[in-house]
Amino acid sequence: MPVKYLGWLMEIIYEDHSGNITKRRIQVKSIRSGLIKADDLLSSHMYISRIGATGMPSDPIESVG
Numbered sequence: 001m002p003v004k005y006l007g008w009l010m011e012i013i014y015e016d017h018s019g020n021i022t023k024r025r026i027q028v029k030s031i032r033s034g035l036i037k038a039d040d041l042l043s044s045h046m047y048i049s050r051i052g053a054t055g056m057p058s059d060p061i062e063s064v065g
Helices: none
Strands: 008-015 021-032 035-040 046-050
Touching (some): 021 046
Antiparallel strands (some): 008 021
16 A cells, blocks of 8 residues: 555545444554554544555545645
């Protein structure tokens, strides 16, 4: 995954392990070995997900970096 996504603010929609649809606003901190690590901007928690689970948008909401 290209480093161009680092620092991006993104809004993602995904299905969690319980089957709930969740929408989050995240800022990408690192992408390594198929994992995205990001800050969840609403809860102030670290968000970690496999890249295949979320996909990556073609355009950021906002680039900060």
